[in-house]
Amino acid sequence: MATKEQTLLKMNASGVVAVIRAPSIDILPELTEALVAGGVVSIEVTMSTPKAIAGIEMLADKLGDKAVIGVGTVIDAGTAADAIRAGAQFVVCPITDKAIIDTVIRQGKVMIPGAYTPTEIINAWTLGGDIIKVFPSTALGPQYFKDILAPLPQLKLTPTGGVDAKNVGEWIKAGAVCVGAGSALVTKDAMVNKDWAGITAKAKAFTDAVKAARA
Numbered sequence: 001m002a003t004k005e006q007t008l009l010k011m012n013a014s015g016v017v018a019v020i021r022a023p024s025i026d027i028l029p030e031l032t033e034a035l036v037a038g039g040v041v042s043i044e045v046t047m048s049t050p051k052a053i054a055g056i057e058m059l060a061d062k063l064g065d066k067a068v069i070g071v072g073t074v075i076d077a078g079t080a081a082d083a084i085r086a087g088a089q090f091v092v093c094p095i096t097d098k099a100i101i102d103t104v105i106r107q108g109k110v111m112i113p114g115a116y117t118p119t120e121i122i123n124a125w126t127l128g129g130d131i132i133k134v135f136p137s138t139a140l141g142p143q144y145f146k147d148i149l150a151p152l153p154q155l156k157l158t159p160t161g162g163v164d165a166k167n168v169g170e171w172i173k174a175g176a177v178c179v180g181a182g183s184a185l186v187t188k189d190a191m192v193n194k195d196w197a198g199i200t201a202k203a204k205a206f207t208d209a210v211k212a213a214r215a
Contacts, residue, residue: 007089007110010041010068012177015210017042019072019182025055027191029062034196036066038203044072044092047079053086060087077103084109094135096124118148131156131177138162142174149175165205169213181206
């Protein structure tokens with residue numbers, strides 16, 4: 001089992017977390033393989049996916065050596081604990097909740113709470129968030145990260161919402177340690193049609209943009 005530090009290194013190295021809202025967990029292994037082939041190794045299975053916990057367990061068992069499996073859209077501590085028992089290495093929330101953060105810290109996993117304002121962001125960090133998910137980031141833009149990190153350079157931030165292959169490099173240049181990408185990376189049509197080659201191509205476009213921005 002990977003340590004928290006190893007998980008963070010893998011997530012940051014790729015620079016992209018795939019936010020998956022799958023119609024069925026049956027497609028998760030092939031979907032994950034397609035993303036990994038394009039360089040996206042961090043897979044966030046959201047709780048809006050039917051039978052998400054079972055899906056996380058399946059991925060952790062089958063592909064835990066290739067991918068970093070996590071859980072998203074977590075809004076209570078019980079769900080966080082269930083997902084970690086199933087094999088989740090990181091927990092992502094749209095909110096900051098102390099009970100969730102404490103649960104994840106006790107289990108030695110990566111905690112990514114959600115926050116929006118500077119006060120919320122520093123509060124989430126102080127409570128023990130490893131990376132702070134700035135959500136929703138759609139209307140904020142990369143400049144917001146520059147503005148936050150200027151007085152608070154110790155923070156590790158990730159945007160979720162409005163991130164696509166065209167602007168991912170700008171988010172990285174603005175200071176994001178990684179980005180969360182949902183429908184811009186994995187569309188509903190691609191999942192329904194099982195367009196794994198198309199998903200691999202999109203994943204590669206994202207990771208190539210991250211590499212170029214870091215260079």
